[in-house]
Amino acid sequence: MNDGSQPILSLRGIDKRFGAVQALSDVSIDVRPGEVVALVGDNGAGKSTLVKIMSGVYQPDGGEITFDGRQVSINGPKAAQSLGIATVFQDLALCDNLDVVANLFLGHERTSAGVLDEVEMERHSWELLRQLSAKIPSVRIPIASLSGGQRQTVAIARSLVGEPKVVMLDEPTAALGVAQTAEVLNLVERLRSRGLGVVLISHNMADVQAVADRIYVLRLGRNGAEFEIGEVTTEQLVAAITGASDNVVAERAARDKTGATIAPEDIDPDAVLPDGHHAPGTGTTPDSDEERDA
Amino acid sequence: MSTAYDQSDERLVEAGTPRAALGAFGRRIRSGDLGMAPVIIGLVVIWVIFFLQNDRFLSSRNLVNLSLDSATIGMISLGIVLVLLLGEIDLSVGSVSGVGGSIMAVLLVYQGWPLLAAILMALAVGVAIGLFYGLLFTQFGVPSFVITLAGLLAFLGVQLWVLGSRGTVNLPVDSWLIEFANFKFLSPLASYVLAVAIGLVYLVTRLRTIQRRRAANLSAPSFQGAVIRSAVMVAAMLFGAWYLNQDRGVGYMPLFWVAAIVTVDLILRKTRFGRSVFAVGGNEEASRRAGVAVNKVYITVFAACSTFAVLGGILAAGRLQSVAQSSGGTDTNLMAIAAAVIGGTSLFGGRGSAYAALFGMLVLQSITSGLNLIGVEAEVRYIVTGIVLLLAVTIDSLSRRARRSSGTA
Numbered sequence: 001m002n003d004g005s006q007p008i009l010s011l012r013g014i015d016k017r018f019g020a021v022q023a024l025s026d027v028s029i030d031v032r033p034g035e036v037v038a039l040v041g042d043n044g045a046g047k048s049t050l051v052k053i054m055s056g057v058y059q060p061d062g063g064e065i066t067f068d069g070r071q072v073s074i075n076g077p078k079a080a081q082s083l084g085i086a087t088v089f090q091d092l093a094l095c096d097n098l099d100v101v102a103n104l105f106l107g108h109e110r111t112s113a114g115v116l117d118e119v120e121m122e123r124h125s126w127e128l129l130r131q132l133s134a135k136i137p138s139v140r141i142p143i144a145s146l147s148g149g150q151r152q153t154v155a156i157a158r159s160l161v162g163e164p165k166v167v168m169l170d171e172p173t174a175a176l177g178v179a180q181t182a183e184v185l186n187l188v189e190r191l192r193s194r195g196l197g198v199v200l201i202s203h204n205m206a207d208v209q210a211v212a213d214r215i216y217v218l219r220l221g222r223n224g225a226e227f228e229i230g231e232v233t234t235e236q237l238v239a240a241i242t243g244a245s246d247n248v249v250a251e252r253a254a255r256d257k258t259g260a261t262i263a264p265e266d267i268d269p270d271a272v273l274p275d276g277h278h279a280p281g282t283g284t285t286p287d288s289d290e291e292r293d294a
Numbered sequence: 295m296s297t298a299y300d301q302s303d304e305r306l307v308e309a310g311t312p313r314a315a316l317g318a319f320g321r322r323i324r325s326g327d328l329g330m331a332p333v334i335i336g337l338v339v340i341w342v343i344f345f346l347q348n349d350r351f352l353s354s355r356n357l358v359n360l361s362l363d364s365a366t367i368g369m370i371s372l373g374i375v376l377v378l379l380l381g382e383i384d385l386s387v388g389s390v391s392g393v394g395g396s397i398m399a400v401l402l403v404y405q406g407w408p409l410l411a412a413i414l415m416a417l418a419v420g421v422a423i424g425l426f427y428g429l430l431f432t433q434f435g436v437p438s439f440v441i442t443l444a445g446l447l448a449f450l451g452v453q454l455w456v457l458g459s460r461g462t463v464n465l466p467v468d469s470w471l472i473e474f475a476n477f478k479f480l481s482p483l484a485s486y487v488l489a490v491a492i493g494l495v496y497l498v499t500r501l502r503t504i505q506r507r508r509a510a511n512l513s514a515p516s517f518q519g520a521v522i523r524s525a526v527m528v529a530a531m532l533f534g535a536w537y538l539n540q541d542r543g544v545g546y547m548p549l550f551w552v553a554a555i556v557t558v559d560l561i562l563r564k565t566r567f568g569r570s571v572f573a574v575g576g577n578e579e580a581s582r583r584a585g586v587a588v589n590k591v592y593i594t595v596f597a598a599c600s601t602f603a604v605l606g607g608i609l610a611a612g613r614l615q616s617v618a619q620s621s622g623g624t625d626t627n628l629m630a631i632a633a634a635v636i637g638g639t640s641l642f643g644g645r646g647s648a649y650a651a652l653f654g655m656l657v658l659q660s661i662t663s664g665l666n667l668i669g670v671e672a673e674v675r676y677i678v679t680g681i682v683l684l685l686a687v688t689i690d691s692l693s694r695r696a697r698r699s700s701g702t703a
């Protein structure tokens with residue numbers, strides 16, 4: 001359905017330096033509408049830095065960003081928002097002293113006649129939270145009194161306020177329970193089918209392989225490998241992430257010619273998604289993936 | 295009726311009944327969310343103690359004086375509350391109020407400006423000072439503590455320079471500013487009408503909210519409860535007005551002060567700007583990433599604080615009928631800052647209410663007035679005020695610790 005579609009968001013040759021650390025050098029990625037792009041890489045590979053550049057938190061030292069065919073400079077979070085880029089940050093970025101509703105709508109408050117429309121915001125909050133099967137007792141308690149996973153759910157729900165075109169999720173399931181993880185992956189599926197571009201960062205290869213269409217591997221701040229989901233095994237991914245063939249996992253994959261046949265086991269949906277939820281990725285055959293990108 | 299959206303989690307302890315409300319209040323206090331409770335309890339204790347020492351303390355006459363004396367520094371304190379909500383501080387409000395009063399007085403008396411023009415000019419200077427602070431703070435990242443400490447000194451100098459060799463400037467005795475600050479009171483009838491009108495507005499907005507919440511399938515308190523609350527509120531205001539009316543009544547200036555507090559409170563709680571003040575005070579980086587114009591919030595708040603300081607200086611000039619080199623001195627500065635803190639505004643940012651200026655100032659002015667009545671010296675007043683301030687800051691720190699351990703930091 002997305003045949004031949006142009007990237008909604010496209011980065012070319014992005015450089016970013018923090019003092020002595022070259023966090024990103026010459027990184028390029030594309031995100032198409034209706035596509036889930038996974039960004040993987042070791043700790044410190046530069047994934048969060050890249051996300052922060054796309055969300056206007058950091059300014060790149062070099063490179064170009066194109067959004068919807070136009071070259072843009074995302075010079076602040078507000079600019080990213082008005083383009084339609086929403087982000088769930090790794091550190092969540094919530095205000096502990098505000099309640100759930102206030103956090104969800106921060107920067108997007110609904111007003112009527114200049115006055116905050118608390119009733120409408122609260123109603124919408126429950127809708128968003130229900131979509132995510134959030135287990136939150138009250139939306140009128142300060143964020144600080146929620147559990148880590150509840151906070152993460154709030155942060156994810158927040159990215160859906162305000163009709164984004166691209167949603168970036170930086171390790172969104174790191175603190176989530178089994179059911180909530182499944183809901184987030186379902187949500188990613190729904191965002192894709194609504195035609196949004198999704199950037200997903202995760203260290204969980206099973207999650208990545210369950211929902212992603214394409215996988216970018218970042219290594220030490222550079223573009224490593226890029227995979228279509230149908231053509232890659234967990235072992236290849238791990239090898240690309242660690243960047244070494246002197247790695248036990250990679251070595252074994254290389255020795256073991258049956259590596260490819262083990263792979264499906266690793267992305268077995270039931271391992272990730274109990275409760276009768278079907279892994280969104282299971283319906284996607286390698287063929288349809290190739291079609292999509294042809 | 296189906297279960298309201300917000301009542302569907304079975305872990306939610308039943309809410310809505312008066313007993314549940316009381317229980318929720320108790321839990322909130324224990325978890326460190328004290329709100330205005332300590333300062334109101336403190337005010338009651340102070341009033342009882344002084345009343346037992348000298349029953350003239352709670353006389354209508356003394357309370358009217360108390361209201362007039364609170365309004366000037368209380369107005370300055372309102373600005374401090376705003377700055378503290380951002381987790382910042384303005385140490386220069388005393389000097390700035392002195393500069394504001396001096397500019398107004400000199401323009402009026404020596405330059406022959408109309409009073410209103412002189413006042414507007416002084417307020418404009420207040421805005422400019424705050425904008426300057428805000429720009430220094432946001433563009434160069436100088437800590438507000440240092441910026442305003444420098445301002446404290448510099449504007450003291452400016453005040454002396456503006457006043458020049460005259461030292462003291464007396465306002466014309468027929469000036470309406472003096473009238474306003476000393477001799478203008480609501481007629482008893484007007485005060486009762488106002489009390490009832492405020493109650494009605496409160497009732498109507500509350501009923502409308504309840505109705506809208508029900509329509510949106512959210513839980514809502516009962517209509518009855520809203521009526522009872524409004525009735526209690528009106529009764530309290532009527533009694534207060536009646537009691538003050540036994541003497542001169544409700545002064546224009548204290549009324550102006552309270553109106554400013556109510557306005558700031560509504561802005562803080564009901565507008566996007568107010569929401570962003572709390573957000574920036576709670577987590578600046580998160581607010582920035584959410585698209586809040588953080589710098590604009592800082593600059594606006596610093597400007598508002600300096601403007602309230604100048605306004606307080608103008609009211610003080612009217613109350614004292616003159617401006618002197620000592621106007622807005624150490625006392626003003628410390629009282630204004632102490633009042634905001636005693637009123638329960640957290641020094642850590644993100645927590646507090648405009649009403650902190652009201653109750654904090656009433657506490658401080660009650661101490662001053664009570665000790666005067668008993669006839670003790672100024673040194674005792676400073677010591678007592680210091681102890682109360684320390685108490686308030688300790689309560690703030692303890693409640694922060696309680697919030698942390700109960701997971702609501």
Ligand SMILES: Nc1ncnc2c1ncn2[C@@H]1O[C@H](COP(=O)(O)OP(=O)(O)OP(=O)(O)O)[C@@H](O)[C@H]1O
Nearest residue numbers: 018021023041042043044045046047048049050090
């Ligand atoms: N604000 C900063 N100041 C200085 N260095 C930074 C800053 N942010 C990131 N870095 C550096 O940039 C590099 C990439 O960091 P980044 O947070 O993007 O990694 P990551 O891929 O998200 O890792 P993780 O999987 O642990 O989240 C790291 O070496 C880090 O030390």
Ligand SMILES: [Mg+2]
Nearest residue numbers: 047048049090
């Ligand atoms: Mg990261």
